[in-house]
Amino acid sequence: MFVCCGTALLTCHSFEKEVPLLESATGHSNQSLILHPQKRSATWLTRCNLANVSICREGDSVTEKCCWALQPKSCSSSTKDVSSVVIEELNMYGVKTTLMFVITTLVSKASRAFNGHSASSKLLVVGTLTLSSGGLVAYSDSQVDVSKTSAEVKENDCKKKRVVVLGTGWAGISFLKDLDVSAYDVKVVSPRNYFAFTPLLPSVTCGTVEARSIVEPVRNIIKKRNREIQFCEADCIKIDAANKKVLCRSVINNLVGNEEFSLEYDDLVIAVGAQVNTFNTPGVLENCHFLKDVEDAQKIRRSVSDCFEKAVIPGLSEEEQRINLHFVIVGGGPTGVEFAAELHDYVKEDLVNLYPTVKDLVKITVIQSGDHILNTFDERISSFAEQKFGRDGIEVQTGCRVISVSDKEITMKLKSTGEICSVPHGLVVWSTGVGTRPVVKDFMEQIGQGKRRILATNEWLKVKGCEDVYALGDCATIDQRKIMEDIDTIFKAADKDNSGTLTIKEFQDVIDDVLERYPQVEHYLKSKHLRDVTDLLKDPEGNDRSEVDIEGFKSALSHVDSQTKNLPATAQVAAQQGAYLSKCFNRRQQCEANPEGPRRFRGSGRHQFRPFEYKHLGQFAPLGGEQAAAELPGDWVSMGHSTQWLWYSVYASGSGLLAFYEFRPFGRVLTDASQPDRKKKKVVVVGTGWAATSFLKNLKSESYEVRVVSPRNYLSSRLCYPVSPMDSRSPQHC
Ligand SMILES: Cc1cc2nc3c(=O)[nH]c(=O)nc-3n(C[C@H](O)[C@H](O)[C@H](O)COP(=O)(O)OP(=O)(O)OC[C@H]3O[C@@H](n4cnc5c(N)ncnc54)[C@H](O)[C@@H]3O)c2cc1C
Known part of the structure; x- marks a missing residue:
């Protein structure tokens, strides 16, 4: 493990072995520990994203008990760039160039964040690399300035709008990551007190990646936002849009006190994701x-x-x-x-x-x-x-x-x-x-969307038929406005001289707004291999026309809406929507004075913000045996061994939230087993506790055919070691 603490570099020997000890000492499996060389105090490392390369702040001191696990290796007072120090260490260990490239990118991102912060909130960069396993994480920390005096904070508090966020998945966390929390009073409600990196869930099913490596506690995220966000571990059970409040119920067992509570909001962000869809199939x-x-x-x-x-x-x-x-x-x-x-x-x-x-x-x-x-x-x-x-x-x-x-x-x-x-x-x-969650279904009934399958928002992620409520991620879909619904008003707006016909010049004047407001126009042009929007106005033989009347205009655009696309239920969409919405929230006042969106064809002026625009970074399917297939932007397809790496870089650079991969850090490192020999004496061991395991470990099993009988196929519930890997000669286990 390489720890870069300010300009000091530390090494933790046998870190994997120490993890359980650190965990038991601290009680927090998702946090690592770092020793600050000057102060001789330990600092919690807030593991920014799930695994091994983290950006973190100095924080609370912890007990001496935990410090012995970390040994200083070398301390450097040079002013070298953080990334180069880490890379030097990595080089020493002969890490592959490809991995180095990704780490360099990620660490330099981290060092940029480091440079951008004031000395008082010094950032630490930590890179961990277990040679047999290896791992990397990218995290782009919030750019929001959180250095406010308490007087400023108090004064702001009175004016702050109350924002309630439901959910701590891709959409919710991505929204919180960049939201200017100094301008809002933010409360987050979710039954899950962590964020999960879902693309790696299948790898957890088989132990390729440990569960704790793909989660980030919400409290860590809050800590990074100067604790200006309040979190409630609860389910939202009812959205009361009429009274602008949500009813919630705690999910923690044996709570002393009332487990139900309600929160009032000025703005509500629904990011509760979706539930499995069984299609009501029995059983x-x-x-x-x-x-x-x-x-x-x-x-x-x-x-x-x-x-x-x-x-x-x-x-x-x-x-x-x-x-x-x-x-x-x-x-x-x-x-x-x-x-x-x-x-x-x-x-x-x-x-x-x-x-x-x-x-x-x-x-x-x-x-x-x-x-x-x-x-x-x-x-x-x-x-x-x-x-x-x-x-x-x-x-x-x-x-x-x-x-x-x-x-x-x-x-x-x-x-x-x-x-x-x-x-x-x-x-x-x-x-x-995926299917709609009951709380969203109920909300849809209230706002007249009861007949729909999924909650609809407009292109600015605002729930249709409801003020001040936004929905993002898997729980909602954007109901893209059809161009044919506005065709008359677009024609009218473009026909500046009221001649009843449109010239190419007149059409060109509204093209940018049309393309921004109706993205299906661009999809249509692509599908027809047309280079310019004005090509739409050509006559059926493909000849240029100097003018078109309203009927000609309607017929030119009549098929455009067929290219309206629903966005997929993916982390990419959810994360981009969260980031988009936080930017809108952060620039509300600014954009109220100077609207930046496309012109309103129905009504006057411009929309306050640009509509949400999805950037597809491709999709990826791991197929086993280190092979994968990927569909990349621009109709590129990649298949085979190298494709796996593409995926990590997409998440690292694209979502800007996090990316990581662990090469079987703890699980699936299993030893060879041999077939039991019929001539050997049979030994049956009952139990897999410490005594039995110690016996098995020392038994010369070449001489015996060993069978272990136990209701538990692991040594200790805490460590969850499977029985066989404990003993290199692999006894048969029942
Ligand atoms: C196994 C798997 C692999 C995937 N792989 C990929 C991939 O490789 N690439 C990709 O782009 N996408 C992938 N996805 C899809 C991706 O995970 C989802 O699209 C994404 O999680 C949606 O984000 P979300 O924030 O809308 O919902 P979620 O991430 O599901 O988060 C919903 C949040 O809402 C909370 N919540 C639920 N009910 C309530 C309630 N009543 N009140 C308050 N909070 C509530 C939940 O606890 C959770 O925190 C994968 C999904 C799965 C399951």
């Missing part, structure tokens, strides 16, 4: 696993392990073993496909060594109702994924709709023939898209 809620949250991923991890444990219980027929090891994934979208690929790697690379007797009985099936998996991707990617899965032995059943799931079987209907068939399973993961 899904009761018998399937989901992959929406960190807890879900951890549950899947345990259940996969359980399936293997069940399969090796003595006395099972081969057929029973096969059923226990049949993993079914419903949904061939990015999440389902990534999970299938992760599971395949996990089984082939690790579990076969732990459970060699059943290694050939494992089956993974992906059920997809459409004709192809990854059908929102380019065709080339979808067929690349299907071929890869074919080679890996992952069965893909397309054109099948699941009609029920029991604890033993999954029943589906083949779309082509209408035939119904049932397949026994060991575990089902349901990953078929």
Whole structure:
């Protein structure tokens, strides 16, 4: 671990080993510790984003007890750039150039932030790199100046507008990250007191990445904002738009006092995400696993392990073993496909060594109702994924709709023939898209959107039919205004001389506003390979026209609205929307005086802000075996081994929020197992506690065929070490 504390460089030996000790000493698994060399005091490192490279402030002192884990390696008083110091250290350890490049970019980002801050709020940059594993995080810290005197703060408080934010996911956190909290009284409500980096959730299911590495506590984020944000760990159970308040209920058990409370707002930001969509399929809620949250991923991890444990219980027929090891994934979208690929790697690379007797009985099936998996991707990617899965032995059943799931079987209907068939399973993961949360559904009823499937906002993310309420991320969709609804007013506004016809010049004068207000025009031009908007006004033979009347204008633009696109439910969209909305909030007064948006074709003047514009950074699908497929902006497609890296850089540079990757830091580092020898004496060990483990560790197991019987397949609930890796000779475990 490299710790750069001001200009001092420290090294923590065997950091991985110390982590549990630090955790137990401090009680906080998501924070690391750093020793300040001059003051001999320890400083909490607020781990900015999930893992190993962090930007942080000096903060509270902590107990001496924790300090022994950190040993100063070298202290430098030079004024070298922080990144170069870190890079030098990395070079010493022979880190790959590619990784270096990404780290350099990230660290230089960090050092820029460092330079931009006043001395009193000195930033620390920490880079951690475990050589066998490696990891990196990028985080762009808030640019908002938080250095206000208490008098200023108090005076401001009286005028501050109250903003309530619901949710701490991509949209909510991205909104809070850049919001000028000195101008608002901000309260955040969420049942989750952490932010989760969802793109890596599938990797948590198989232990490639540890759950704690993909979460960032909300309290850390608040701390970075000078604690000017209040957080309540609660569910919002009702939005009362008429009275501008929300009713919330605490999610913490055994709360002393009233668990319900209400918060009044001037502005409400709804960023509650979506829930799984079961399409009301019987048995899904009761018998399937989901992959929406960190807890879900951890549950899947345990259940996969359980399936293997069940399969090796003595006395099972081969057929029973096969059923226990049949993993079914419903949904061939990015999440389902990534999970299938992760599971395949996990089984082939690790579990076969732990459970060699059943290694050939494992089956993974992906059920997809459409004709192809990854059908929102380019065709080339979808067929690349299907071929890869074919080679890996992952069965893909397309054109099948699941009609029920029991604890033993999954029943589906083949779309082509209408035939119904049932397949026994060991575990089902349901990953078929998203649905609206009850609190949002109820709100939609109140504001006259009850018949819609998803909450609608305008292009400025303001909820339609409701004042001062904004919705972003997966819980809402932008209802893009159709150009044909405004065609008469656009014509009128452009026809400056009221001649009843539009010249090209007149049309050109309103083009920028039209393109900004109706992004579908640009999509349409692209789809028709037209270079200029005025090309739309050409006659049917493609000849230029000097003027068009209203009918000609309408017919020229009549197909444009067909290119209106709904934005996907992705982190990219949510994060960009959060960042956009905070910018609008920060510049409210400024833009009230000088509106910056497009002209209002209905009504006068300009819109206060530019509408939200989504920048697509591409989409990515890991396919296992270090292979991935990516669709990049500009219709580029990339497939194969190198593609994995593209994804990290997209998140690092694009979202500006965070990016990281850990190469199996703790999990999936498993040892070889050998088949039990029939001639050996059999030893049965009952239990996996300290005594049994110590016995196993020292037993010369070459001489014995060892079986361990225990309800627990790990040593300690705290450390969760699987039994087999503890013993390099891998006893059989039941
Ligand atoms: C396994 C998986 C992998 C993914 N991979 C990618 C990917 O690679 N790239 C990509 O772009 N997208 C990916 N996504 C999609 C992405 O995670 C979502 O689009 C994104 O999380 C949406 O952000 P959000 O803020 O709208 O919702 P969320 O991130 O879901 O956050 C919602 C927040 O609201 C809180 N909340 C819920 N109910 C309430 C309530 N009643 N009151 C208050 N708060 C509430 C939740 O606790 C949570 O904090 C993935 C999703 C999953 C599940």
